[in-house]
Amino acid sequence: MGQVMTGGCQCGRIRYTAEVEPERAYLCHCKMCRKATGGVSIAFVNPPRDKVTWHHEPDWYQSSPIARRPFCSRCGTPLGFDFIEGGTNIDLTVGSFDDPTPFRPEHNYATESMLEAWADVRHLPGITSEENTKVIAMWKAAGVEPPE
Numbered sequence: 001m002g003q004v005m006t007g008g009c010q011c012g013r014i015r016y017t018a019e020v021e022p023e024r025a026y027l028c029h030c031k032m033c034r035k036a037t038g039g040v041s042i043a044f045v046n047p048p049r050d051k052v053t054w055h056h057e058p059d060w061y062q063s064s065p066i067a068r069r070p071f072c073s074r075c076g077t078p079l080g081f082d083f084i085e086g087g088t089n090i091d092l093t094v095g096s097f098d099d100p101t102p103f104r105p106e107h108n109y110a111t112e113s114m115l116e117a118w119a120d121v122r123h124l125p126g127i128t129s130e131e132n133t134k135v136i137a138m139w140k141a142a143g144v145e146p147p148e
Helices: 031-037 133-141
Strands: 003-008 015-020 025-028 042-045 052-054 059-064 067-071 080-083 091-093 105-109
Parallel strands (some): 025 105
Antiparallel strands (some): 015 052, 080 091
């Protein structure tokens, strides 16, 4: 049984509700997804299409002869991946959910394209957003609190 969760784009124009199984997310490493998102991989969850309700229809980009991708043309947020024919499910980007913390990856996809240097970065030093005082000052000068 799925969990009902909400999500949408960065500017708020595109919103959706989806019944998902958060423990069944995955990382796609294919070159097309890397290009489409600008990331080294993309985290998806794959609910049935009939369990996704778009409260405002997203924009769609036909990224190949067999697939299209929902996105927001105002802010550019990538929202998913969808086969044009034959698929019963749709991929939604984990990062577009309002609260992505329940999601857990269960597998990697397109591992032949995985960028190995990015597979495990736990050994690298980290810096919190708060520690980047220049950026914090820029947000405050703009009259708003820094986002999380």
